[in-house]
Amino acid sequence: MSRYDLLWEAVRERGEQSFKLTFEEIQHIAGIPIDHSFLRYKKELAEYGYQVGKISMKEQTVAFQRLD
Template structure:
């Protein structure tokens, strides 16, 4: 089980074609601060039918897109 499993499951349950979450929202969902390891773990998201679209450090947001 990954430290981001709660986040991946949340995104999958939401079912939206695209979803934008702030770093704070990710913290609330996953229960952890988002850090550089997110880049390594993000590949797990494809197992849930989604991928990371864009990470904005300036806006402190991440866009997730459903894989068609």
């Protein structure tokens, strides 16, 4: 089990083509703060039909896009 499985499930359940979540929203969903290790785990999201797009440190958001 990945530390971000709860987040990946929430992304898939959302079902939108693309959307953004704030770091705070991600922490609430995943139950853990987002940190540099997120970059290693983000490739797991493809198994759920999505990919991580732009990560904005300034806005503290992460963009998600559904894979076609």
